[in-house]
Amino acid sequence: MSNATDRRLWRDISVFDGLRTLPEPMAVITEGARVTLLTPMREFNEQLANSCIEMGHGGVMTPGLVDCHTHLVFGGSRAEEFEARLEGASYEEIAKRGGGILSTVRATREASEDTLLTLAKPRLEALIADGVTTVEIKSGYGLTVKDELKMLRVARRLGEILPVNVVTTLLGAHALPPEYKDNSDGYIDLVCQEMIPAAVAEGLTDAVDVFCEKIAFSVAQCERVFEAAQRHGLAIKAHAEQLSNLGGTAMAARHGALSADHIEYLDDTGIAAMREAGSVAVILPGAFHTLRETQQPPITALRKAGVPMAVATDANPGSSPLFMPTLMLNLACTLFRMTPQEALAGMTAHGASALGLKEQGRIYEGAVADLCVWNVEAPAELAYAVQPGRLRQRLLQGVVTHGG
Numbered sequence: 001m002s003n004a005t006d007r008r009l010w011r012d013i014s015v016f017d018g019l020r021t022l023p024e025p026m027a028v029i030t031e032g033a034r035v036t037l038l039t040p041m042r043e044f045n046e047q048l049a050n051s052c053i054e055m056g057h058g059g060v061m062t063p064g065l066v067d068c069h070t071h072l073v074f075g076g077s078r079a080e081e082f083e084a085r086l087e088g089a090s091y092e093e094i095a096k097r098g099g100g101i102l103s104t105v106r107a108t109r110e111a112s113e114d115t116l117l118t119l120a121k122p123r124l125e126a127l128i129a130d131g132v133t134t135v136e137i138k139s140g141y142g143l144t145v146k147d148e149l150k151m152l153r154v155a156r157r158l159g160e161i162l163p164v165n166v167v168t169t170l171l172g173a174h175a176l177p178p179e180y181k182d183n184s185d186g187y188i189d190l191v192c193q194e195m196i197p198a199a200v201a202e203g204l205t206d207a208v209d210v211f212c213e214k215i216a217f218s219v220a221q222c223e224r225v226f227e228a229a230q231r232h233g234l235a236i237k238a239h240a241e242q243l244s245n246l247g248g249t250a251m252a253a254r255h256g257a258l259s260a261d262h263i264e265y266l267d268d269t270g271i272a273a274m275r276e277a278g279s280v281a282v283i284l285p286g287a288f289h290t291l292r293e294t295q296q297p298p299i300t301a302l303r304k305a306g307v308p309m310a311v312a313t314d315a316n317p318g319s320s321p322l323f324m325p326t327l328m329l330n331l332a333c334t335l336f337r338m339t340p341q342e343a344l345a346g347m348t349a350h351g352a353s354a355l356g357l358k359e360q361g362r363i364y365e366g367a368v369a370d371l372c373v374w375n376v377e378a379p380a381e382l383a384y385a386v387q388p389g390r391l392r393q394r395l396l397q398g399v400v401t402h403g404g
């Protein structure tokens with residue numbers, strides 16, 4: 001890794017700034033942890049080059065990718081469930097018979113913190129190798145206070161051992177654990193009264209998430225979780241409207257949620273509530289693809305309403321065992337007809353907004369130098385082709401962590 005105090009120069013580079021591709025070739029200088037110059041090449045003062053390390057020319061620079069929705073920490077495998085679904089079982093049927101998320105819960109509870117760390121590390125390394133500089137990691141496969149905190153500790157440790165910003169989210173209300181069968185309100189009490197306070201006391205979580213769905217928790221139960229989270233000063237997010245329309249998104253937006261995620265069944269009322277609240281719509285094409293869903297998220301209506309759309313991997317063992325962010329750019333375009341620019345904004349500027357981050361996901365003079373330089377000629381190529389190995393350089397807070 002390089003020295004963060006060096007001054008570095010890229011010339012003749014195409015820059016996607018997090019929202020759009022800048023119209024002409026640019027010169028970019030970073031100094032320490034910041035971008036200090038972003039100027040059209042034709043206005044570049046050559047004398048500045050004397051004090052810089054030349055980092056190359058050509059290619060595309062983007063903000064470091066922000067994967068704003070993952071479940072990277074888990075034990076076990078769901079390959080058998082994959083096969084069962086191919087034979088006709090649905091995700092809901094598998095969940096109802098105690099498989100799906102609960103099968104990962106069993107394996108995750110059995111695993112030690114160190115084992116979970118060992119399992120999660122290569123998954124996160126795969127995201128990093130494909131340009132991720134900021135990742136959100138959820139709990140949600142422990143479903144006891146002890147096991148949820150164990151997962152969150154692993155997530156925090158991943159951010160300490162790998163060059164990546166990690167944001168953590170407590171997803172205690174992900175599924176009803178077997179101990180609370182027939183007492184889902186009792187489990188929500190546990191989440192609100194013990195899990196959230198314990199996670200806050202250890203400084204382990206940045207936000208709280210819920211799964212608002214028939215196979216998970218009702219709108220009223222999710223609302224109780226949000227109120228508890230907000231009493232502790234935590235941001236909130238929701239898995240909502242993935243398999244049916246319960247109105248969880250509108251409720252989450254009324255509470256000022258950072259984001260509503262999946263949202264295949266989102267209706268106009270939900271869209272209006274998101275626009276009003278400034279919530280981000282997190283589009284998860286990996287889950288749509290893997291579960292062979294048929295209901296598309298309302299991209300056209302979200303676009304028309306001006307609701308910002310993020311794109312994320314949802315990397316997890318069940319609904320999206322896909323650990324390649326740039327594949328998600330491709331799927332967002334091919335499955336949902338997002339434009340390549342929208343998809344890239346979804347994994348940079350809007351991904352950062354979905355995590356409440358103001359500093360990441362953008363390139364401007366003064367921005368944090370979390371950056372990727374790609375061996376492609378135009379930003380749209382990142383969504384067009386699915387091709388590992390295109391990352392030329394990656395910087396985290398001005399430190400070169402990949403490429404010279």
Ligand SMILES: N=CN[C@@H](CCC(=O)O)C(=O)O
Nearest residue numbers: 101239287314316317318319
């Ligand atoms: N929808 C609920 N939760 C996860 C799935 C987790 C799993 O299937 O293990 C998701 O985001 O897709």
Ligand SMILES: [Zn+2]
Nearest residue numbers: 069071239314
């Ligand atoms: Zn999820």
